[in-house]
Amino acid sequence: MKNLLEYMGFERERYHTVWISGSEGEKFAAEMTGVVEDALRLGPCRKMRDETWAI
Amino acid sequence: MGDLTPEVQRIAGNLLSQGQVDLVLGWAKAPSNGQSVPACIRQAEQAGRLIFDQYCIHNLATGLLDHRDSSERIGIFVKGCDSRGIVRLAEDGQFPRERLYIVGICCPGMKDQAACDRAASGLFGETAGDSELAGKCRQCAHPNPVIYDELLGDQQPPFLNDVRFSDVQRIEAMGIGERGEFFSQIFSKCIRCYACRNICVACNCRQCIFDETRPQWVGRSTSAADNMMYHAFRAMHVAGRCVECGECERVCPAGLPLMLLNRKLIKDIDQLFGPYEAGLSLEEGARPPLSSYRVEDPDPFVR
Numbered sequence: 001m002k003n004l005l006e007y008m009g010f011e012r013e014r015y016h017t018v019w020i021s022g023s024e025g026e027k028f029a030a031e032m033t034g035v036v037e038d039a040l041r042l043g044p045c046r047k048m049r050d051e052t053w054a055i
Numbered sequence: 056m057g058d059l060t061p062e063v064q065r066i067a068g069n070l071l072s073q074g075q076v077d078l079v080l081g082w083a084k085a086p087s088n089g090q091s092v093p094a095c096i097r098q099a100e101q102a103g104r105l106i107f108d109q110y111c112i113h114n115l116a117t118g119l120l121d122h123r124d125s126s127e128r129i130g131i132f133v134k135g136c137d138s139r140g141i142v143r144l145a146e147d148g149q150f151p152r153e154r155l156y157i158v159g160i161c162c163p164g165m166k167d168q169a170a171c172d173r174a175a176s177g178l179f180g181e182t183a184g185d186s187e188l189a190g191k192c193r194q195c196a197h198p199n200p201v202i203y204d205e206l207l208g209d210q211q212p213p214f215l216n217d218v219r220f221s222d223v224q225r226i227e228a229m230g231i232g233e234r235g236e237f238f239s240q241i242f243s244k245c246i247r248c249y250a251c252r253n254i255c256v257a258c259n260c261r262q263c264i265f266d267e268t269r270p271q272w273v274g275r276s277t278s279a280a281d282n283m284m285y286h287a288f289r290a291m292h293v294a295g296r297c298v299e300c301g302e303c304e305r306v307c308p309a310g311l312p313l314m315l316l317n318r319k320l321i322k323d324i325d326q327l328f329g330p331y332e333a334g335l336s337l338e339e340g341a342r343p344p345l346s347s348y349r350v351e352d353p354d355p356f357v358r
Contacts, residue, residue: 019358
């Protein structure tokens, strides 16, 4: 899936799969921070967006 | 290739008159325009309608889905790609092999009537190659049937096997932004007629995710977002099961190069889980790579 998305032009960093147990709150927080950082660095994704999704 | 039409007619006639099958799926000439089209005959006297020529491009295996709830025995003519479609259906538990009498035809490569007409019209400028082999046949690795009860014609060599993934590699070589732009442009033309899904032998679900409304997984509009969603979804759903018959691309009224997605997945699955090619042999209990789990499966995407 990740390969296909990248092939279709979506940056690898936009897609995350992480194994986190219910007891790993800290890991969850760290991972989510990472997701946000990745997204901020990449900037808004305009692909798959048109006038119906005007933000 | 010698003319196989007499053989096709003789075999179909025999199968029906001896009661070995209840109906035969083959190709015939459409009375309206003389084009080769799929045909279904039930009486031996009708066997004379059947033909086999270089325009018999349609994959008849998908037609078996119309008969999956009956108990009729079916005789079917298959080329290399169609035979893989039959393995697909049998492997997916959609059609029992026992109800089939398969007549395999070693395929010399087909021509696409529509592409030939386009080229002949001269309206579309330089369309070199369109009157030659059909697009879907130019990268065919398996022109000879992989499953059959009876075989017609001479064994054929694979076509251009060395450049099999050349278009996939061309896109992989693009930058990420360029790729996004490329696919956005392609899918913006999609009219969401679902012809690619309907013709697909791997799309054999009775209830399709794209028809569901509660919940509605993918929007119905032909917007950039929904179109891209649809094609990414469909590619993933047939991943590892696509038999590369290229029918999706052939029937697309918008002329989208849909096999670009399917071939990418075929290439990746072959590299990651392979060597693997879908629908090459029918084995008891065999599962495509994405439907089975092995401890050693690669998982670099998960942390």
